[in-house]
Amino acid sequence: MAAAGSAIGLGTLWKFPYVAGQNGGGLFILIYLFCTFFIGIPLFMAELSLGRSAQRGAVGTFTHHSGAGTPWRIVGWMGVASSFLIMSYYSVIAGWGMNYVLMSLNQFYVGRTPEEISGTFDLLASSPDITLFWHLVFMAVTVGVVYNGIRKGIEQWSRIMTSSLLVLLVGLLGYSMTLDGFGEAVRFIFYPDFAEFTPASALEALGLAFFTLSLGQGIMITYGSYMRPEDDIIKTSFIIGAMDIVVSLMAALMIFPIVFTFGAELQQGPGLVFRVLPVLFAKLPGALMISTSFFVLFVFTALTSAVALVEVVTANLIDLFGWNRKKATLVVGAAAFLFGIPSALSQCDLLFGNWTVLYGRNFFDTIDSLVAVWLLPLGGFFLAIYVGWILDSEKVRKELVQGSTLGWLWRPWHFAIRWLAPVAVLAILLQKTGIINL
Numbered sequence: 547m548a549a550a551g552s553a554i555g556l557g558t559l560w561k562f563p564y565v566a567g568q569n570g571g572g573l574f575i576l577i578y579l580f581c582t583f584f585i586g587i588p589l590f591m592a593e594l595s596l597g598r599s600a601q602r603g604a605v606g607t608f609t610h611h612s613g614a615g616t617p618w619r620i621v622g623w624m625g626v627a628s629s630f631l632i633m634s635y636y637s638v639i640a641g642w643g644m645n646y647v648l649m650s651l652n653q654f655y656v657g658r659t660p661e662e663i664s665g666t667f668d669l670l671a672s673s674p675d676i677t678l679f680w681h682l683v684f685m686a687v688t689v690g691v692v693y694n695g696i697r698k699g700i701e702q703w704s705r706i707m708t709s710s711l712l713v714l715l716v717g718l719l720g721y722s723m724t725l726d727g728f729g730e731a732v733r734f735i736f737y738p739d740f741a742e743f744t745p746a747s748a749l750e751a752l753g754l755a756f757f758t759l760s761l762g763q764g765i766m767i768t769y770g771s772y773m774r775p776e777d778d779i780i781k782t783s784f785i786i787g788a789m790d791i792v793v794s795l796m797a798a799l800m801i802f803p804i805v806f807t808f809g810a811e812l813q814q815g816p817g818l819v820f821r822v823l824p825v826l827f828a829k830l831p832g833a834l835m836i837s838t839s840f841f842v843l844f845v846f847t848a849l850t851s852a853v854a855l856v857e858v859v860t861a862n863l864i865d866l867f868g869w870n871r872k873k874a875t876l877v878v879g880a881a882a883f884l885f886g887i888p889s890a891l892s893q894c895d896l897l898f899g900n901w902t903v904l905y906g907r908n909f910f911d912t913i914d915s916l917v918a919v920w921l922l923p924l925g926g927f928f929l930a931i932y933v934g935w936i937l938d939s940e941k942v943r944k945e946l947v948q949g950s951t952l953g954w955l956w957r958p959w960h961f962a963i964r965w966l967a968p969v970a971v972l973a974i975l976l977q978k979t980g981i982i983n984l
């Protein structure tokens with residue numbers, strides 16, 4: 547449940563729709579599904595069983611298996627770095643969500659045209675003070691939860707919240723189906739146009755699959771260390787992977803009909819959810835209730851993921867520097883807040899005004915693609931090599947099938963980990979860097 551809570555977050559609700567939109571839908575989504583199923587889910591099993599066998603966190607698992615000085619530790623640290631980077635901008639998005647809770651309570655959409663409602667997001671993103679304020683509030687709440695160790699309480703709440711979110715999603719999806727643009731949206735999502743294939747978007751799809759499953763950074767190693775020998779790792783991984791896919795597709799099926807019906811643009815980037823959904827909410831009876839609850843649930847799913855992100859970084863700092871928990875939490879929270887400032891201000895000209903001109907994308911997108919397009923796939927690559935080639939395969943097999951009724955999947959799984967995952971990641975990375983040109 548905790549692993550599912552960390553996996554299902556803003557990645558599915560906020561990131562998947564806009565990245566799929568930017569990459570033309572159809573084929574991109576197909577590649578995403580392929581990556582999730584054949585690379586993501588096997589790696590998910592690999593991380594869980596690594597963690598369960600070592601009973602340690604990301605860095606400790608490598609030293610447990612390969613000795614204190616092993617270079618594989620670096621893979622663990624790379625994952626910690628990814629978590630930190632994700633946290634820095636995750637909090638900005640969640641902060642925008644908090645702002646939308648307040649705006650929903652004030653019924654900001656009343657008497658406004660769809661264009662005006664969408665445009666509110668630009669106003670928000672270009673208001674440095676307001677964006678920073680919510681970024682700070684969200685980071686403070688997350689740190690507060692980790693600091694006071696009330697994570698357990700949060701997880702109980704998160705079950706209720708996640709179920710409510712699903713119910714709300716299904717309801718909204720039902721409404722989206724009645725919109726004129728639904729047919730076009732279905733075509734956009736499910737019709738693969740092979741002429742549009744670019745290796746760059748394949749890498750993007752792989753990175754997105756890793757991001758939404760929280761893979762490639764050793765997070766699931768930590769969750770694996772909480773699992774009992776009788777727990778079924780294979781089944782759990784399939785269930786979480788399937789949930790992730792279903793929620794992603796539901797989010798897309800809810801959002802794209804609105805885009806096509808009200809003529810919004812597909813290339814809107816990170817603001818897509820905020821721009822598009824309120825247009826739908828405004829048309830519904832009970833708009834106040836629906837839009838407020840949606841954004842409350844949005845913030846809550848973000849919080850459960852954010853707590854996990856801060857915890858990983860904190861736990862490893864405690865391990866390394868022997869800090870106490872409170873100090874580590876505060877330092878991580880403050881550092882992630884500071885590092886997130888340029889992301890929060892990426893749509894104003896206040897800080898790093900020339901960043902976009904110099905590096906081709908704004909600060910927010912730079913960090914996001916550094917993580918999702920490079921660090922997570924690389925992390926996944928090394929994890930696959932480690933589990934597939936370095937560790938003793940008999941031990942790996944025993945750990946994987948322990949407690950599972952799906953032990954026959956060992957062979958296909960081992961093939962995916964040894965060959966499919968590393969070759970796919972490598973091919974896409976080499977292609978992206980221009981070293982090979984298929």
Ligand code: TRP
Nearest residue numbers: 553555556557558758760851854
């Ligand atoms: N999977 C999360 C989401 O979809 C994002 C995420 C990536 C994450 N890595 C993580 C969450 C590590 C918690 C811990 O939003």
